Amino acid sequence: MRTLRTTAGRALTAAGVVAVAALALSGCVAKADTSAAGSSAGLTVTSTDDSCQVSGSTAQSGTLAFDVTNGGSQVTEFYLLADDGLRIVGEVENVAPGASRSLTVVAQPGKYFTVCKPGMIGDGIGRADFTVSGDAVTVDGPDGELKQQAVDLYAAFVKDQVAQLVPAVQQLADDYESGDDAAAQAAFPQVRAYYERIEPVAEALGDLDPRIDYREVDAVAEGLDWTGFHRIEKDLWVPAQDALNADGETPAWQGWAPSTPEERAAYGDGLIADVQELYDYVHGPEFTQSLDAQGVAGLSNGAIALLDEVATGKITGEEDWWSGTDLYDFAANVEGSKMAFSLVRDFADSKGQDGTSLVSRIDAGYGDLEAALAAHGSLTDGFVGYRTLTDADKRELTDLINALAEPLSRLTTTVLD
Template identity: 45%
Template sequence: MRKPLLVALPATLLLATPLLSACTENTDGGGDSSDPRTVSVTSTDDGCELSSTDAPSGTLTFDVTNEGSKVTEFYLLGSDGLRIVGEIENIGPQLSRQLVVSAPEGSYVTACKPGMKGDGIRGDFTVSKSAEEPSVSADDQQLVDQATKNYQVYVRDQADQLLVATQEFVSDYKAGKDDEARALYPQARMFYERIEPVAESFGDLDPKLDLRETDLEEGQKWTGWHRIEKDLWPESDPSYKTLSTAERATYGDDLLANTRKLDARVQKSTYTVDQIANGARGLLEEVAKSKITGEEENWSHTDLWDFQANVDGARVAFEGVKPIVEQKDPALAKSLTERFAAVQALLDAQKDGDGWTVYTDLSQDEVQQFSNAVNALSEPLSKLTAAVLS
């Protein structure tokens, strides 16, 4: 088992964001029962058992083992049960993964999500005050401050541009200007995809904006980008009945209203260096999970626009903390720089004017090349947060 990571962040950053998280790859699970900050989590198809529901503040380790038959997820949520403050996705049956977090005193909610749908199997989790306090060296403080400031500016700018592009897109869609709306659709979504981990941290907004039809649950209303996507590319489903003008207005206005909410929340948010690093990992997981398979843009097949945006966001996040990593693990910094360049070279080869090749036009060999490059990048990227916090 990997030892818990020692957090090296200033208290001011901890106050700004309640939880700092890192995620490591498959482990042997089990945890260390002698350590009160190590919690074993056993997820089954109908249960979520924790070895303890409380821990002292500081660096906590959740060793999550999936003993069920379905792929599962594990979440640590804020006390409201909505805000995602730490997560591990895609834990296959009989596999284990480890979540390491630096958690201050407070109330939280844990959730296992068998099948990766629904609210999950939830329980309360309490972190009590302890003497373990994070700290940061004077040499690192300037790099930390610069990284967090730059990322905050970047995310806020992307959210602002998303709102402007969404306003134009919705206006064209409601007016029946389908050619213009189809052209704007992938361009506008790139702003969202670059900051997707931030959007996902607002657990109530992301499903309203970015839920795919295949992920709908019984009784759940489908709204957002992909609902409109299907209406703009109806030929992909011969049985589909296009929306009326009034229905278009309803879905368009809803998309715009939720985008305004997202922008307002982003403008008030701050970030820590490990959230930045962990966000880079999350964006590459998005590529591996849905962009490589072509599942994300099921009707428009504009997956490579999303792919590029996810890589953009991950690269910006990495480059923000790169000066810190270069001091602590120069070999990792060099490897990540080279592998980001390799992925970008493959994307550049698929450029088509101002956009990219439609995903369904890629050959199996080209898809495999993308998959190999993403996997090669994901491996060192999974070590980024640990390097930043070491």
């Protein structure tokens, strides 16, 4: 078994303080003084190897400062998360043992979570409620600075998702290689969600996404070795005698034989290595430089690309052909798309009536699509198998995707106008 190696101990490009405005939660981006709404100072955070102690659980809206001290033996991170537990409002990373760092954010009224991440991988520890009360805050600062903060915030989101993907893939590979297929089957769609939320990042890295996430039909068509999630998936859900491949013609069992233990070890370790490569990339300078070069256009384009993933693969049921877990991928793609949109939403909204109208349509589109998905389950509680959906169910989801795709396709132009 090859064990994942993290790079938490090295100096990261974005080391130190990442001070980010809470753009994803702000209703406007106006030139106003945040000091009028007040500020909260003196919040302290003590992170150890097994705890995350925050000195308070409430604050007034405005500028919040968290002084983070690492009392543990591993490099750590501290996050302030939005109420969905997914969006990152602010984070400070690469806090060495014995060191202290500060995180400053402009926080709007609402519910949040605080969490520490010793070792900078996994879900983190000590997640706790944090409430901000008071009046809504308008953010002061040059437009360019605010846009860079949005890009920084998305970089933090991607790093967090990949950091959680690392140990999740390790456990999936352990179960798969040891022959514990029941455990691997249960984990498979949940593990993939981390990847599906940020899939366009991997797709930009040459053959990395094909190695991690290609379907059998795609690998064969391009003459590539078939590896990654879906190669493991076919072992876990052995094709039935009456099953067809994704081309709808070839019997799935034709020429198929379950992998030997040695082959399972190779496929599992290969996926581990490829995810490690992704982890190293998003924690390196090339990723930061790429996001900076694309700017907010990259974020809006990312929102569009993830919805395209749903429209071209998940809605057809061809992505997770053997397991039928496509709705998990569907939901994760939508979450990732909505996250990217949330970071540029205010810029579009500030473009006058046309921008406000566009934002309103996109908000409604996400809401309608999420509600339709919720009728079939959730990422937390599980989704029904894709093949249980009726033709009417599929048409409804397709119509809602198309309804959202139209205004979303105009987002980048509006943001850059």
